[in-house]
Amino acid sequence: MILLIPVAFCTNALAENFSYMHSLKSAEKSIGDLDIFSRLENLSPDKVESLYESKGNDIQKLMTMRSLTGDSTGAAEAFRWRYFLSKSKPSIAQENQETLESVTAENALEAIVAKAKMHQIVILNEAHQEPIHRVFAAKVARELKKIGFNYLAGETFRPNIPQKPGYVDTSMGFYLREPMFGEFIRNAIKDKWNFVGYDVYPEGPNIADLAREREFGAAQNIIRQIFSKDPNAKVFIYVGYGHARKEPAYTDEKTYASLAAVLQHRLGVEPLTINQSDMFSHGDKETDNPVYRKVLERFPSSNPIVLKKTEGEYAVLSGRPGYDMEVFHPDGTMLSETGRPIWMQKAAGLYALAIPSELLPKDRRRLIQAFHVEDGPNAVPADMVMVEVGRPPKALMLPAGKFRLTYEE
Structure with a gap:
């Protein structure tokens, strides 16, 4: 062509x-x-x-x-x-090896959309240096919009990002200056998403306090900007790394809990949380997660996949609890x-x-x-x-x- x-x-x-x-x-x-x-x-x-x-x-x-x-x-x-x-360097835990022997592979995009129909909030993460994650996020966003999701909240968005921007520019957020992220947001603008910036950056000497305050502040901003005005809103939240984890669960404001866990506690709504920040290629098999390589050998695919257990839930093999699903990307490096x-x-x-x-x-x-x-x-x-x-x-x-x-x- x-x-x-x-x-x-x-x-x-x-x-x-x-x-x-x-x-x-x-x-x-x-x-x-x-x-x-x-x-x-x-x-x-x-x-x-x-x-x-x-x-x-x-x-x-x-x-x-x-x-x-x-x-x-x-x-x-x-x-x-x-x-x-x-x-x-991680290793393959025995329980992961046993799980690998019984799971089946599903198309990740199709599986996420099917699960999202039962949720009001979907949270997908990324590794900040990986453009391929933005390519997948753009595909998820396009499909979620078709089933009624209408708010796109992003960790990288500046707090005062226009709800309906005309085009994507470098002042809208740091990571979206990357071309694939820019293309993701460019397509989201065309699809008429409502954009929401929520992240906060507290200051102080205690790193643990700052981490906790950031999660609580972010959740508070999302609730204020979206759910206090539209309780039935369907929201897609795009974050980096562990902000999408529901564990450890929220206990009190003096104990760390991620954005996903705080939102679940304060709204009484369980988000669908998806990890794509572990199972992808770094261009070197010695650096890649060994579970990732085992999965690619067993389930060769040209599309991202998720692994389904025999009892119906999805496998998370990165050793990071708190996610409902984990995406395995094909090696395109x-x-x-x-x-x-x-x-x-x-x-x-x-x-x-x-x-x-x-x-x-x-x-x-x-x-x-x-x-x-x-x-x-x-x-x-x-x-x-x-x-x-x-x-x-x-x-x-x-x-x-x-x-x-x-x-x-």
Whole structure:
């Protein structure tokens, strides 16, 4: 299939409020010389511990900025560094091995939608560095809208996000500056979701207090902005990591409970909670959760799946209680002839566009960006890719549409 994408050229960089290159360079400067990360296996245990303490947060920042600038492969590489330094490799518990022998696989999207029909609130999480999770979230959102869900609340949304934004721009939230997240929100705007920002960031010296106050404050904001006005609202909440867990259950305001647990207690409504932050590929079988690899071997699939137990409930094999379902993504980290991961074609349905020669850098590197022509100032790019002198340029990966191209350097 040949897709013709009309392109308007624009050589000035988007720079008004947020510069992707500036933020990436800042993360690269903080982490310093990357050479040491190619020699991690040769470091002494003391050096590994010291490196994790001194550079763990910097690796996280680099991982995030690589993801935001369209480099999911580079983000996965940074994840592997942090994973190795943290020495947190999981194993397959005996009960998980026994469960694996009796479960059946179901299409994750279909199973989630079927379960969602029995719930007023659906909470799906992500790993913040993984664009593929936003691709799946967009598909979930589209199907939930069809069955009556009308509020989309997101951890990343700024508190005063417009309920009906005209287009997705970089001021709406940090993580949605990533192209796949931007496309998720762009489609949600077209589907006429009501957007709700709820997150809070309390200040103080006690980390445990701050974590607890954040969950309680977030739940309070969701209740105030949605359920106090519309008690029968059907809400899709998109979060990072453990905010979606219903365990530990809420006991009192002095004890930690996640957003999901607090909402369940205060509303008397049990949310459907789904984990997709564990069972996916990091581009290295040694880094992937061993349960994940076992499941892929037993249930090869080109689509995300969930595992159903014989008694009808769904299996959660990550060792993290409090989720109703756990999504296993197919491994799409391998690169295609475009130089980009194959999930961009297979899961996201994107098409390759070669970068025009007049946009290629004359020296060093350049971040090439593609914007939907209908989007306004400070829009989130539909895609972006780093091009470096002396290396074959990777392709832009885009949906059908008309785009303007620009760059930052």
